[in-house]
Amino acid sequence: MSPTNRQVRLAARPSGLPKPSDWDHVEEPVPTPAAGEFVVAISHLSLDPAMRGWMNPGASYIEPVEVGDVMRAGAVGRVTASEHSGFAVGDHVYGALGVQEHALSDGKGVVMIDPSLAPLPTYLGTLGLTGMTAYFGLLDVGKLKESDTVVVSGAAGAVGSVAGQIAKIKGARAIGIAGGAEKCRWLVDDLGFDGAIDYKTEDVARALREHAPSGVDLYFDNVGGEILDAVLTRLARGARVVICGAVSQYNATESVRGPSNYLSLLVYRASMTGMVVFDYAARFGQAAGEIAGWMREGRLISREDIVEGGVQAFPDALLKLFSGENVGKLVLRVDSD
């Protein structure tokens, strides 16, 4: 354990893609818990497109990170010191512990996890918020039906890859949209998607005519922008569009590009609904149990894309999400054990 606690703090609100100067690398002493507190040695950090939104000023579905604060991040780790009756040294936990090596916590929002059931990084992805987002977005917001043709954008990403697999498990057809032949092959060959569209080389609207000849019943959108517009032209009557995110727009320096084809909602009597996964927190345990069961049965593959390099590597690792480099859940390894 290093005697210091390396942290990454927000130095400035970025315009467009975050620059190195938007971050401060700080070293502090490892904290000591007071009564009711404990300290977690963080092993892995979650990297999420939503982080870009947290860096903007103004309240959204969650308060922004203030300039000067440790950057917010989901993390897993091990309790190394405790004055808290609910958490003992050696316990493994998940929480929004921030981009740092050691986090002081009063236990709020921190949950126990079991490393014997799944590797720690899986609790940041498929058994964590991204898996929960896929599960509740598809089943609750999207009201998935067995007869649906489901299209998922960002399909090789953390949320999309799980969403498509859950659609298949529930008996629906799943078509993924991803960037690059390798990702598309992975979706079809390894994850069992019925089809994949490479948006970098294919015309998405035209490809959907082939892959979804009767139209798209449920579109799970992670990206926004041109892909959202293309799918809107190929909806089935009564289609449901789940707005989970818009990674193509998070670094927009001019205004966000709204979906020009939104009047397709009228033509197809369709709906577009936004979701925030935290609303389903009371049911996370049940959902994670179900997903873990599918993983055990080999019906759902969880993939993590683990970046080495510790918290210093956080600024660069975050950018991978926006260049579309990652496959599966992007995770930063913090410890060096």
Next chain:
Amino acid sequence: MSPTNRQVRLAARPSGLPKPSDWDHVEEPVPTPAAGEFVVAISHLSLDPAMRGWMNPGASYIEPVEVGDVMRAGAVGRVTASEHSGFAVGDHVYGALGVQEHALSDGKGVVMIDPSLAPLPTYLGTLGLTGMTAYFGLLDVGKLKESDTVVVSGAAGAVGSVAGQIAKIKGARAIGIAGGAEKCRWLVDDLGFDGAIDYKTEDVARALREHAPSGVDLYFDNVGGEILDAVLTRLARGARVVICGAVSQYNATESVRGPSNYLSLLVYRASMTGMVVFDYAARFGQAAGEIAGWMREGRLISREDIVEGGVQAFPDALLKLFSGENVGKLVLRVDSD
């Protein structure tokens, strides 16, 4: 009765606002019914923003009007000749009879109306498709609740003025957005809206902060464009946005302006749903009966803005919808009785 049947036919597909050269004025002999047919002398034509969409190529929720065809229009009139067992000379009817003085019909889509219950033009508006659109858009698609703050755009128009009044009748708060002080006064003083915002002189988002301090629960959108974007920033959590139309965009020569603020759907866990009134045809009778009851009780005011001049005046009259000149339902009087 004129010995000829004056008609307006689509001469060319317009780019932007329809020009005089996009129309052909044609005279044909008044038709004679064959077996199973009847002829209607049209008294009034309905003018609807949706007509602009019917003039574009490509299937939408309804087939386009072909170049050379009589322009599609809802109409009311009186049967003047009949070889049809269901319609007798003297009957008053409503149907999509087209921009002409005399229509030949086989009865498909034509319904009997009773001029003793309401003036004929009311069957084109509040007791016709625009009233039905307001009713089902608000109650079925929008799932109106008594506790809702409802915002209606195009509020002084045919659909909007009825939607706001139904919201009030159902116990909700109604805020209208309209262009001009006179329309706004009419909404509040005559129709009983709780407030009105003049988008020509007020900042809509700022005004909504006053009129809907807890946010907009249900937004009934007839206009799209900047106003939709402004309302999206002021939604309440779980808000429902009903997309009924987008009159600001129908004459766009470049691409339609999509709502840049659509990610508010995520922030507010809101939905945006498109509607087409024809889907509710089976329940039109029940809805019209209920609306007629409110009119009789003096709780719902129906206003028609009647343009004189016969079918020749159709091209100019249509443009009034896009310049926002009409208050209430815009109707063209065809007969000269």
